[in-house]
Amino acid sequence: MTLCHEFTSRDKLLPAATLGNYNKRNGCANAIKIANNFVDTxxxxxxxxxxxxxxxxxxxxxxxxxxxxxxxxxxMKRNVSAVFMTTYHxxxxxxxxGKVxxxxxxxxxxxxxxxCEVLLLDDVGGEVPYDSRAEKLLDVINVRSQKRPIIYSSNFTTGGLEQWMGNQGKRIADRILENAITITLDGESKRGLINDEHHDWLAGRVKGLE
Structure with a gap:
């Protein structure tokens, strides 16, 4: 837990933000339901x-x-070792x-x-897509694959991320699709889209999920 604190991007955490005070705007209802379910169960x-x-x-x-x-x-309140980190960080x-x-x-x-039990990577794709960086990200994803979850946020769909991340883009997008439920927050829709093979399993866990 000490290491989790050391490497968390504390300056990027939103001080007042909790799941309880999340603003349930259009296109985000499914996302908050799933986030709560992940934490609670x-x-x-x-x-x-x-x-x-x-x-x-x-x-x-x-x-x-x-x-x-x-x-x-x-x-962290539940003593689950978690790290919040921007991919740039x-x-x-x-x-x-490398320097020292x-x-x-x-x-x-x-x-x-x-x-760490749960890795939360914020703003994936917000950095310059050097191949060396993409390889580091791919390495982290591969080591954690089917063992310890990663929670990602990104402005990109997985297809957009594939194009943005250069030579390793397809491999990164494929690994993410294998190991994460893809939830698109869409201000135009009422609930938000879920595009994933795990949808039926997820709907059985989360009441009112569409």
């Missing part, structure tokens, strides 16, 4: 779908960072390792990224 979720996370995508202003902040706070951490060649620092960083 985390042990059951992990038992039934090991490593299954969420990929929340949609334009700015719909509360994606609010949702991730709220999930992070709620999980994650890449900067790897860059620091600090083996112990790298060891702590990888222990957190690979081993």
């Amino acid at each position: 985390y042990t059951e979720w992990l038992s039934e779908r090991p490593g299954l996370g969420l990929y929340l995508n949609g334009p700015n202003g719909l509360g994606k960072t609010h949702l991730l902040t709220g999930m992070y706070k709620a999980l 994650m890449f900067q951490r790897f860059k620091e390792v 060649n600090d083996y112990e620092y790298e060891k702590r960083l990888l222990k957190v990224l690979y081993g």
Whole structure:
């Protein structure tokens, strides 16, 4: 838990944000229901779908960072080891390792990224898509695959992320689709779209899910 605190992007957390005060605007109702279900039934979720996370995508202003902040706070209160990190911050951490060649620092960083129970990655695709960065992200996804969930937020659909992330884009998008339920926050719709093979299982867990 100490390492989780050390590597969390604390300056990017929204201080007042919780799942309880999330503004249920158009196109986001499903997202908050699923976020609450993930937190409240985390042990059951992990038992039934090991490593299954969420990929929340949609334009700015719909509360994606609010949702991730709220999930992070709620999980930590339940003593679930969680890390909230922007992908830009994650890449900067790897860059620091390269500059100083600090083996112990790298060891702590990888222990957190690979081993924390829930990793919350905010603003995926918000950084410049160098191939070296894409490879780091892919490595983290692969190590955690079907073991420990990642909760993502992004302005990109997985298709858009594939194009943005360069040579590794397709592999990253494929891995995300394998290991996360894709939820599109859409200000035009009333509930938000869910495009995922796990939909029927999820609908059985979350009352009123469409």
